[in-house]
Amino acid sequence: xxxxxxxxxxxxxxxxxxxxxxxxxxxxxxxxxxTHVVWKDTLPVASDTGLTISATRNFADCPQLDVICVPxxxxxxxxxxxxxxxxxLRRQAAGARFVTSVCTGSLILGAAGxxxxxxxxxxxxxxxxxxxxxxxxxxxxVVRDRNRITGGGVTAGIDMAxxxxxxxxxxxxxxxxxxGIEYRPAPPFASGHPDEAPPELTAALSSFFxxxxxxxxxxxxxxxxAHREIAP
Amino acid sequence: xxxxxxxxxxxxxxxxxxxxxxxxxxxxxxxxxxTHVVWKDTLPVASDTGLTISATRNFADCPQLDVICVPxxxxxxxxxxxxxxxxxLRRQAAGARFVTSVCTGSLILGAAGxxxxxxxxxxxxxxxxxxxxxxxxxxxxVVRDRNRITGGGVTAGIDMAxxxxxxxxxxxxxxxxxxGIEYRPAPPFASGHPDEAPPELTAALSSFFxxxxxxxxxxxxxxxxAHREIAP
Numbered sequence: 001x002x003x004x005x006x007x008x009x010x011x012x013x014x015x016x017x018x019x020x021x022x023x024x025x026x027x028x029x030x031x032x033x034x035t036h037v038v039w040k041d042t043l044p045v046a047s048d049t050g051l052t053i054s055a056t057r058n059f060a061d062c063p064q065l066d067v068i069c070v071p072x073x074x075x076x077x078x079x080x081x082x083x084x085x086x087x088x089l090r091r092q093a094a095g096a097r098f099v100t101s102v103c104t105g106s107l108i109l110g111a112a113g114x115x116x117x118x119x120x121x122x123x124x125x126x127x128x129x130x131x132x133x134x135x136x137x138x139x140x141x142v143v144r145d146r147n148r149i150t151g152g153g154v155t156a157g158i159d160m161a162x163x164x165x166x167x168x169x170x171x172x173x174x175x176x177x178x179x180g181i182e183y184r185p186a187p188p189f190a191s192g193h194p195d196e197a198p199p200e201l202t203a204a205l206s207s208f209f210x211x212x213x214x215x216x217x218x219x220x221x222x223x224x225x226a227h228r229e230i231a232p
Numbered sequence: 233x234x235x236x237x238x239x240x241x242x243x244x245x246x247x248x249x250x251x252x253x254x255x256x257x258x259x260x261x262x263x264x265x266x267t268h269v270v271w272k273d274t275l276p277v278a279s280d281t282g283l284t285i286s287a288t289r290n291f292a293d294c295p296q297l298d299v300i301c302v303p304x305x306x307x308x309x310x311x312x313x314x315x316x317x318x319x320x321l322r323r324q325a326a327g328a329r330f331v332t333s334v335c336t337g338s339l340i341l342g343a344a345g346x347x348x349x350x351x352x353x354x355x356x357x358x359x360x361x362x363x364x365x366x367x368x369x370x371x372x373x374v375v376r377d378r379n380r381i382t383g384g385g386v387t388a389g390i391d392m393a394x395x396x397x398x399x400x401x402x403x404x405x406x407x408x409x410x411x412g413i414e415y416r417p418a419p420p421f422a423s424g425h426p427d428e429a430p431p432e433l434t435a436a437l438s439s440f441f442x443x444x445x446x447x448x449x450x451x452x453x454x455x456x457x458a459h460r461e462i463a464p
Contacts, residue, residue, distance in 0.1 A: 181250065
């Protein structure tokens with residue numbers, strides 16, 4: 001069977017690999033979806049923790065995607081100023097059915113001007129940055145506003161991608177992929193979000209994330225200004 | 233801080249990439265654990281769906297691991313007869329605190345003779361193969377018997393790895409990594425296991441998995457016989 005839908009995930013140096021590999025596994029395990037991992041070239045790319053992954057397509061070879069997904073990453077800052085990346089995302093988003101992100105990938109979508117005026121989510125440690133790109137931060141594991149579907153931090157990408165599969169191919173397709181990847185999670189602890197984690201653990205992690213977020217703010221604000229100048 | 237513990241995940245051609253990349257993200261996000269991805273060499277290796285990942289260590293350079301983790305894969309059959317891989321696993325397992333697997337990775341542990349007489353789990357579609365390697369199939373998302381910790385299908389690797397973190401470094405370390413990767417899953421459907429999925433979807437997927445499992449059986453039985461001949 002030829003694929004009915006094309007899904008593409010942006011690979012880039014400094015991404016958080018599970019932000020990409022979670023949704024990738026969901027899409028690639030769904031009959032009817034052809035899945036691409038896309039970057040400027042197909043050489044190995046290092047994630048923010050060192051694991052290297054290679055893209056399956058470069059930007060020029062990538063077909064028009066039905067779903068474009070941008071993963072987050074702790075070392076994503078160069079993407080906020082990378083004209084080739086931002087232009088690729090804008091071009092794909094114009095023809096995509098769904099424009100999606102995982103974790104801080106929403107900040108890259110925002111830098112491309114693709115979340116201006118949209119409700120969206122991101123990793124809890126970076127949520128204060130969404131207004132810097134014109135987005136309206138909205139709590140939620142998966143947040144949808146028109147054709148923008150954004151996921152929370154890292155592991156939320158699996159839930160986000162299953163949501164996309166249900167939208168594209170229906171509930172039975174989504175249920176089948178959950179069964180195939182045995183997605184009946186059983187977290188050992190209730191600690192996956194500041195709403196439920198011990199406050200002192202949230203405080204400790206915040207002291208790690210807050211300076212990273214502060215360092216990203218100027219480029220995101222500049223990207224938004226630049227986009228507003230060229231937007232119609 | 234120098235790492236207190238060494239975790240290593242076996243990379244191999246034909247693995248299911250999320251079986252590796254889920255636990256990798258858990259281990260690498262935990263201060264106090266140094267995480268390695270290990271294969272015969274550090275060239276890109278293709279998963280069972282084509283995504284290529286590179287190891288960070290080859291077998292010879294890999295330090296003694298505190299946790300060895302073997303991911304599953306639909307195209308794993310050559311591993312059941314690969315003396316270099318099975319010998320690496322046996323050597324590491326002899327000195328490891330925890331010998332672990334995700335999904336059908338338990339079959340590779342079994343081929344190495346490392347689950348003989350142990351309770352263990354695997355992907356639901358392959359559970360009938362565990363007795364072929366001398367293991368006692370035990371239902372569960374994460375099953376522990378002495379120092380063997382085996383996870384169910386694909387996404388169970390995240391739960392399995394968090395369980396290991398709690399064992400190695402305590403509950404707060406495990407809670408912190410869950411918070412960092414925002415692991416408060418919200419599956420869109422209750423369909424991640426035959427216990428809860430619509431029976432017709434389980435039947436359809438079984439018709440895909442059953443021939444794959446049947447094809448693996450002879451080599452697993454041969455591996456067990458070979459191991460029993462050399463075992464003390």
